[in-house]
Amino acid sequence: MTGPVEVRCTLMRGGTSKGAYFLAGDLPAEPAARDDLLLRIMGSPDPRQIDGLGGAHPLTSKVAVVSASDDPAYDVDYLFLQVVVDRPEVTDRQNCGNILAGVGPFAVERGLVAPGDRETSVRIRMLNTGESAVATFPTPGGRVDHTGTAEIAGVPGTAAAVVIEFPPGTTPLLPTGNVRDTVTGIPVTLVDNGMPTVLIPAAALGVTGYESPAELEADPALADRLRELRLAAGPLMGLGDVTSATVPKLSLLAPARDGGAVATRTFIPVRCHTSIGVLGAASVAAGLRLPGGVAEGIARLPAQGDRVRVEHPTGFLDIDVDIDAGGPGDPGGTPTARRTAVVRTARKIFDGTVFPRPAAAPTPPAHPLGGNDGSAAR
Structure with a gap:
């Protein structure tokens, strides 16, 4: 072209x-x-x-x-x-x-x-x-x-x-309608607060959740399990075949180490994020606030306010998220996100x-006698 x-x-x-x-x-x-x-x-x-x-x-x-x-x-x-x-x-x-x-x-x-x-x-x-x-x-x-x-x-x-x-988005906060699902034998919470995300207890995959991105990427057995899980979660989240897609994201959860609500390691989808994406963090923060989700027993939520600090490999990201656990006019029904906000810089x-690299020249057709330069094949 x-x-x-x-x-x-x-x-x-x-x-x-x-x-x-x-x-x-x-x-x-x-x-x-x-x-x-x-x-x-x-x-x-x-x-x-x-x-x-x-x-x-x-x-x-x-x-x-x-x-x-x-x-x-x-x-x-x-x-x-x-x-x-x-x-x-x-x-x-x-x-x-x-x-x-x-x-x-x-x-x-x-x-x-x-x-x-x-x-x-x-x-x-x-x-x-x-x-x-x-x-x-x-x-x-x-x-x-x-x-x-x-x-x-x-x-x-x-x-x-x-x-x-x-x-508030138009997509369901919980694509499957469940706060907890089991996918390929792993307990997960499938959540979409702007980014389809699979929340996974790190311990369920045999890791701590504190490893560096390089250490996690160097584990071929973990990569295989994550790929299997992601391919199975995609259709459940209404995304169809995600073989060639970059969603859903996978976020491993572990107890926070530096005063936040939770420690995360996020895959995008194969490389491990050196931090965490904004919309991915918004989905993580929403998932932490869902009673009965896989974050229970892992996350430490603040006693007051809507701000959730999500720790990641290079620091943290603060997200304000307000969840209606019952949904508008539906006590005990489907949870929804009422407000989500974040401070970023640019x-x-x-x-x-x-100046883009020149477009590749079309390959010339082969000469009938076998030589592209007009010479006969020898």
């Missing part, structure tokens, strides 16, 4: 991820052509992504495609695309709450949303799932200010706070032009 020889691009860190942000109008409208271009921009397929913007890890091989929304309930539409590092694959089967943190500032800086004098709130429709979020961030004097004093675990230094609030790294 052919495409642009240069593309306007903003590279941003959003939360604990990094990605390339594009206006939808700067990319091909046809998905196959768009994905081919993004593979060449990010440098996939190549384990090092040496010839593109990607950072050789799923957390740094992400793309946000942003446009003005045609729905008056929203300001912008956001399509998240995961560019696979070592395969020629681009998938839109999940959201990304970390990259979401940069969407509001990007929309203001690219003129899609008029800024306020002190702060700006941007209403975002997440096209991957149809769900929404509102991102609020400082815009003193009508300009995005990326500097600030907010810290998030897993990111050095400080930056401006981006407060992201998620209204920082613009560069804004300019990216």
Whole structure:
């Protein structure tokens, strides 16, 4: 496929991820052509992504495609695309709450949303799932200010706070209707508070839940069990065959070690996350608050307030989550999430032009006599 020889691009860190942000109008409208271009921009397929913007890890091989929304309930539409590092694959089967943190500032800086004098709130429709979020961030004097004093675990230094609030979603919090299921012989809670997630007691898989990501990734028996569990959980969660999908996420739970509610190790889906995704943490936090779930006896919930601290390999992430255990007007019925919010940060790294790797030339047809150079076969 052919495409642009240069593309306007903003590279941003959003939360604990990094990605390339594009206006939808700067990319091909046809998905196959768009994905081919993004593979060449990010440098996939190549384990090092040496010839593109990607950072050789799923957390740094992400793309946000942003446009003005045609729905008056929203300001912008956001399509998240995961560019696979070592395969020629681009998938839109999940959201990304970390990259979401940069969407509001990007929309203001690219003129899609008029800024306020002190702060700006941007209403975002997440096209991957149809769900929404509102991102609020400082815009003193009508300009995005990326500097600030907010810290998030897993990111050095400080930056401006981006407060992201998620209204209640349209998907069931419990896809199976159960707070506890048994999948491939393992007790789990299947929860979706923005990200389909399987909560698993780490001890049920014979690990502590405190291992480093590298140690967990080096355990082939664990990888086999997790793959079997994920493939079985996907259809139960209404996701169908998830063989080639990046959802559901798998989060191992263990008692917290550093004052939080729970310690986690999350798989995305094969690599172990060095921290935890925003939407994945939102689903974990919701699952912790479900009476009878697998987190009972593992998690230590705060006595007051809605904030839950989820520990991960490089620190923690605080999530405000308010659960209605009975559902609206249905005491004792299906639980729902009334409110979910998180504080993230984002920082613009560069804004300019990216030059994609040239499209591969089509393979010339074989010469009838066997030589592509016109010579006879010998």
